[in-house]
Amino acid sequence: MIDSVTIRQQARVLGFDLCGITTGTKTEHDASFRQWLADGCHGEMRYMTRRPDPDQLLPGVRSIIVVGLNYHNPGIPHVARYAAGMRDYHDVMGEKLNELAKLVDGVWYVDTGPILERDLTQRAGLGWIGKHTNLINRRLGNWLLLGEVLTTRELVPDAPERGHCGSCRRCLDACPTGAITAPYRLDARRCISYLTIELKGSIPVELRPLIGARVFGCDACLEVCPWNRFARLSTIAPRALPPLTEMLAWTEQQFAGYFRGTPMFRLKRARFLRNVCVVLGNIGDKAALRALAHAVQDSDALVREHATWAINKLA
Numbered sequence: 001m002i003d004s005v006t007i008r009q010q011a012r013v014l015g016f017d018l019c020g021i022t023t024g025t026k027t028e029h030d031a032s033f034r035q036w037l038a039d040g041c042h043g044e045m046r047y048m049t050r051r052p053d054p055d056q057l058l059p060g061v062r063s064i065i066v067v068g069l070n071y072h073n074p075g076i077p078h079v080a081r082y083a084a085g086m087r088d089y090h091d092v093m094g095e096k097l098n099e100l101a102k103l104v105d106g107v108w109y110v111d112t113g114p115i116l117e118r119d120l121t122q123r124a125g126l127g128w129i130g131k132h133t134n135l136i137n138r139r140l141g142n143w144l145l146l147g148e149v150l151t152t153r154e155l156v157p158d159a160p161e162r163g164h165c166g167s168c169r170r171c172l173d174a175c176p177t178g179a180i181t182a183p184y185r186l187d188a189r190r191c192i193s194y195l196t197i198e199l200k201g202s203i204p205v206e207l208r209p210l211i212g213a214r215v216f217g218c219d220a221c222l223e224v225c226p227w228n229r230f231a232r233l234s235t236i237a238p239r240a241l242p243p244l245t246e247m248l249a250w251t252e253q254q255f256a257g258y259f260r261g262t263p264m265f266r267l268k269r270a271r272f273l274r275n276v277c278v279v280l281g282n283i284g285d286k287a288a289l290r291a292l293a294h295a296v297q298d299s300d301a302l303v304r305e306h307a308t309w310a311i312n313k314l315a
């Protein structure tokens, strides 16, 4: 019979910064989640409509072990910190969660399954859902990746954390696109993270200038959170990108050779270059114009369209 203390110790040995336990019961926020979907805030992320209760993922589930991994790093230009130099976190966390799951014959998820991860994490006492909708921990701030193990074993649950945002609204004000439409509510269709990572096709023209210099993801709302003053740097060292104009000339092979194993690889070349075109359109110079002139003849229509937009904007 394994106890919670052993699980926590093992989580720490595996390199997780936080570990908590909650019950396998369904979310209390089902109504607000359904409303979010009904309002279309999930955009093209159709997989979001598949959000069954934990019991449907693991029949007889009694407990959920929730973990957090600190990824706070100094950051690099153009890329959200969670993706800056790190191996794809699904792989990094997956290896560790797999070990943890063996202790309790459980099944693990890291962004891989239809689970409201932040809900569970707050319930397990690891932090609270901030107004930017991300989990904030008192000691580590909001630079945390989350994962969980579902098990049929009975484990002693932790007490839930309560909110500590108070009257602060810095994240709402910092969002370049106004995607946080109300505290605790994000319209993904406007979020730069969605536009640069999840959206498959053309980026809405009116939102392109607001993307600024962000090629992959966005941290604007996370950076301004005052709870980050306690955050300590993780050991993950960021890896800077090659110059944007250089990447714009990359072939499929060059793209894969550089990004395989990183979060950027999931985008594939065309969407990555789409984003590079938008950023060059926003911040580019003469060298950018030359690179874009080449990109308007790209083999991919998505790249051609965004390169044309960027040239017109710079002109």
Ligand code: B12
Residues within 6 Å of the ligand: 027, 029, 030, 032, 033, 036, 045, 048, 080, 081, 082, 110, 111, 112, 113, 114, 115, 116, 117, 118, 119, 129, 132, 133, 134, 135, 136, 142, 143, 144, 145, 146, 147, 163, 184, 185, 186, 188, 191, 193, 194, 197, 198, 216, 217, 218, 219, 221, 222
């Ligand atoms: C879809 C998704 C996205 C979408 C939509 C984001 C969103 N806010 O929903 C997009 C592509 C935009 C996105 C962006 C990012 N994401 Co994301 N994403 C997810 C994913 C797969 C599902 C999230 C989800 O279910 N959203 C639906 C909404 C409605 O759920 P929710 O916000 O949790 O809502 C609940 C609460 O807000 C609560 N609630 C409602 N009202 C109220 C009121 C109060 C007072 C309270 C307390 C709660 C509350 O009820 C809701 C329903 O349960 C999760 C992984 C997962 N499976 O959970 C990762 C996840 C949330 N993403 C993550 C990260 C790191 C990011 C980015 C920071 C990446 C980046 N730098 O570019 C940004 C942050 C943008 C932001 N401000 O949220 C991490 C967040 C870690 C953390 N500390 O919270 C997660 C958990 C992945 C992981 N395993 O680590 N993401």
Ligand code: SF4
Residues within 6 Å of the ligand: 132, 174, 175, 176, 177, 178, 179, 180, 186, 190, 191, 192, 193, 218, 219, 220, 221, 222
């Ligand atoms: S990640 Fe950027 S675009 Fe998305 S809600 Fe936060 S500040 Fe707004």
